[in-house]
Amino acid sequence: MIQNKVACLGLLVGAMVVFGPNMARADELQDIKSSGVLVVGVKADYPPFGYLSPTGASIGIEPDLARNLAQRLGVKVQFVPVVAANRIQFLQQGKINLLIATMNDTPEREKIVDIIHPNYYASGYNVMVPKTVKLTSWDALKGMPVCAIQGSFYNKDVGEKYGAELVAFTGVAEALTALQQGRCNAFLYDDTAIAGKLTDPTWKAYDMPLPTLGAVPWGMAVKNGEPAFAAFVSKASEDWEKTGYILSLETKYGIPHSAYAVQQHDKYKS
Structure with missing residues (x-):
């Protein structure tokens, strides 16, 4: 009897060595299916990628991607607003x-986290200018006063x-006010944020x-440590690129097709 208990204990210890602490943890993909809810961290202040409707609902390109994933899983989606400072911590x-x-x-x-591939979007830097300022190349900025945000890596x-x-x-609001007042001819910033601004009628005279x-x-x-869930999201991301779903969301939210989205669609559709 004692020998049997010792043998069983040995097998348990061996299994723990082989499988590690993950042995006792349920698979997150199965947990989501069991609970019937996919909980997704999204931005609430970054139109058109993630923002709030007048009724307080999460809308935008990224909430729509999350809804698509929930639909594939057959579950509901719940949104949690996040910012750059806490988004990874909320996940961990x-x-x-x-x-x-x-x-x-x-x-x-x-x-520190499992980032899904293929990537679903990309951002870089660009300038917003009044339509009366005719820019055809970056070289045309030479000698031109350009509003910028202190500390942005692309300023240099x-x-x-x-x-x-x-x-x-120091802030975006100050820079945009200066642009409107004509104290500079262009505003240098993240291109996706500029695209969001240009969907606002306030900025219809800019480009x-x-x-x-x-x-x-x-x-x-x-x-980390959720291979089944990561594989599921990865397959969905590949489908989005292949079918042009990302491009359709750009159209839905009134922004031009980004070069990255076009390149990814061309890559995966073939």
Whole structure:
């Protein structure tokens, strides 16, 4: 009897060594299906990618992607607003199952969460100008006063490489006010944020005429150690690229097709 107990204990210890702590943890994909709810972290202040409707509902390109995933799983979707400072922590702490929140895919982040491939979007930097300012190339910024945000990594490139005269502000609202007042001829910022601004009638007299530079892919993320869930999201992302679903969402929310979305569709449809 004692020998049998010792043998069973040995088998249990051996299994723990082989399978590690994950042996006792349920699979998240199955947990989501069992609970009937997919909990997704999204932005609430970044139109058209993630923002709130007048009724307080989460809308935008990324909430629509989350709804598509929930539909594939046959579950409901629940949104949790996140910001850059807490989005990864919310995922690691289990407050959300999935993160779709304008997050750049970087080697540092890939060490702490499982970033899904293929990437679903990308952002870089660009300029917003009055339509009366005719820009045909980045070189045309030479000597031009350009509103910028202090500390943005692309300020140096635009100032040194293209000769723009940067007027740096601490906040976006200040920079946009200066642009409207004519204190600068252009506003240098993230291209996706500019695209969102241009959907607002307030900015109908402005445009983003230049090609985006410095594009970095965006990645959805799940917790490390969830291969089944990661594979499911990865397959969905590939389907989105193949079918042109991302392009259709750009059209739905009134922004031009990004070069990245077009390239990804061309790549995967073949």
